[in-house]
Amino acid sequence: MKATISKIAVLTSGGDAPGMNAAIRSVVRSSIFYKHKIIGVYEGYKGLITGGEYFKELSSRDVSGIINKGGTILRSARSEEFKTKEGMDMAHKNLIDNDIDALIVIGGDGSFTGAHVFGNKYDFPVLGIPATIDNDLVGSDYTLGYDTATNTAVEAIDRIKDTASSHNRLFFIEVMGRDKGFIALRSAISIGAEAILVPERPFSIEKLEQVLEYGAANKKTSSIVIVAEGACSAVEVAAQLNERNNNAFDTKVTILGHLQRGGSPTCFDRILACRLGVLAVEGLMKGEKDVMVGLINRKARFTPLMTAINGEREVDEELLRVDSILSI
Numbered sequence: 001m002k003a004t005i006s007k008i009a010v011l012t013s014g015g016d017a018p019g020m021n022a023a024i025r026s027v028v029r030s031s032i033f034y035k036h037k038i039i040g041v042y043e044g045y046k047g048l049i050t051g052g053e054y055f056k057e058l059s060s061r062d063v064s065g066i067i068n069k070g071g072t073i074l075r076s077a078r079s080e081e082f083k084t085k086e087g088m089d090m091a092h093k094n095l096i097d098n099d100i101d102a103l104i105v106i107g108g109d110g111s112f113t114g115a116h117v118f119g120n121k122y123d124f125p126v127l128g129i130p131a132t133i134d135n136d137l138v139g140s141d142y143t144l145g146y147d148t149a150t151n152t153a154v155e156a157i158d159r160i161k162d163t164a165s166s167h168n169r170l171f172f173i174e175v176m177g178r179d180k181g182f183i184a185l186r187s188a189i190s191i192g193a194e195a196i197l198v199p200e201r202p203f204s205i206e207k208l209e210q211v212l213e214y215g216a217a218n219k220k221t222s223s224i225v226i227v228a229e230g231a232c233s234a235v236e237v238a239a240q241l242n243e244r245n246n247n248a249f250d251t252k253v254t255i256l257g258h259l260q261r262g263g264s265p266t267c268f269d270r271i272l273a274c275r276l277g278v279l280a281v282e283g284l285m286k287g288e289k290d291v292m293v294g295l296i297n298r299k300a301r302f303t304p305l306m307t308a309i310n311g312e313r314e315v316d317e318e319l320l321r322v323d324s325i326l327s328i
């Protein structure tokens with residue numbers, strides 16, 4: 001490991017998230033601001049292993065006009081080869097051959113696991129910028145893409161709600177979030193859902209039935225149940241309910257799926273990306289490594305990658321309480 005940093009590489013890895021481009025732009029421009037060379041590595045760890053044309057020096061102009069774009073100009077990939085010794089050795093050789101002193105990984109928990117293993121194996125400085133719509137990392141109140149994905153879900157559910165109330169229907173809407181209920185909880189409160197099923201709370205079909213029957217008895221013209229993908233399948237829970245009720249409800253199921261992943265980042269995600277990119281470069285300059293940069297209560301924090309990945313991120317009890325009060 002070199003004492004000072006003069007050349008940094010940046011890549012995006014794993015699932016794409018809105019705000020990744022804004023983070024790339026921020027990393028590139030702050031590197032140049034501090035007189036470092038900055039190399040964009042295309043297609044994540046796959047590009048790191050392949051080298052050659054997958055490594056490209058980036059200028060300020062190369063990242064013009066991307067702050068508002070979804071996806072990632074560096075493209076993303078999943079690489080099984082990076083989990084092998086041969087793959088990691090090749091990646092390390094390519095970094096050394098290109099005189100690169102540090103690596104910034106923009107991604108989620110899988111990407112950070114790879115970054116941690118790699119950084120420790122070769123004593124190479126790695127720093128993570130959290131970018132995943134699932135918000136499932138410890139060390140930042142928000143990960144890049146989470147706010148945009150939630151707003152996208154809310155907009156879609158608002159449209160479905162128009163149909164639900166016009167036809168007196170019960171809609172089960174499945175949202176993303178992997179094994180966490182963050183997108184589900186915030187979108188449920190925002191659209192005024194009647195019920196929410198999140199992985200963090202045990203789910204009971206009897207309780208759900210009671211809530212929906214109570215709503216119907218209280219002259220609700222429609223009901224929306226938000227189902228986090230990590231809690232259960234919306235299709236299955238709708239089928240269970242219909243079986244118990246002899247199809248008493250006019251039930252529909254919508255799985256929002258990948259439409260939550262793309263799109264132009266919100267103002268919140270753009271500003272978060274801008275801040276995290278600058279902090280990442282400044283962190284490397286101060287000797288931070290094997291850490292994820294994040295914001296907690298709007299203050300910069302560097303959290304060890306393993307804590308970011310393995311720490312338990314609790315669902316917001318206060319929001320669950322608010323939801324249960326307001327959904328009557």
Ligand code: ATP
Nearest residue numbers: 014015078079082083107108109110111113114132
């Ligand atoms: P998302 O949360 O959006 O799915 P992610 O960063 O968690 O994004 P993964 O597909 O889990 O995405 O991981 C991305 C890549 O990280 C993998 O394809 C692999 O190359 C690398 N990776 C994951 N786990 C390891 C590991 N144990 N060792 C080395 N590399 C790993």
